[in-house]
Amino acid sequence: MGTRELMTIPARKGRAARLTKGQAIKIINTHGLQVVDTWCFSSEELTEFMSMEHIRPTLGKIFPTKGDELYTNRRRPILFFEEDTSPGIHDTIMAACDDYRYGLLGCKEYHDNCTDNLHAAMRQIGLRAPETPSPLNLWMNIPVDPKGKTSWGEPLSKPGDYVVLRAHMDCVVAMSCCPQDILPINGKEGKPTEAHYELVD
DSSP, rough: OOOOOEEOOOOHHHOEEOOTTOOEEEEEESSSOOOOEEEESSSTTTTBBOHHHHHHHHHHHHSTTOEEEEEEETTTTEEEEEESSOOOBBSSSSSSOHHHHHHHOOOSSSSOOHHHHHHHHHHTTTOOOOSOOOEEEEEEEEOEEEEBBBBBBBOOOOOOOEEEEEEEEEEEEEEOOOOOOOSSGTTTTTOOOEEEEEEOO
């Protein structure tokens, strides 16, 4: 597996990368407790994108694991979940955080958020995301009890855990190191950190 340059997703910020069909991206939870909101858009038409609402009924479960296909809003596979060294707890339920969300959590001033990080990351590579799809929240632990109630768990991943997602089509993967520092989703310390990624053949 050929390896390219290791790239940084800065703490509280986002980055995006172009993948060609057959290429893969390795996303690394460098410090172990960082949630990385992840999106994928078709390069041919950005209005086709990886869709949590379409993945859940197709897979018949609420989060994907190694060996699963990840589908678009047109029900086509866009990524293959090729590797996962973590316990495999990821989230497809929660929408990306935004400034409105932090307002509801009591913030009086602007707070970094994954929605703005997505759009900034796409602009950095000369693209404009047509909307903010619900992301695949890598390493985000949202326990669901038998009555359907959700709670905010801490990540179960460890430093250096990674996932590998392989492209079924030319696409753009965008990632945000979630800046959540009020709830414990990035660990009980509430300290967002950087993560890393690399493109692999």
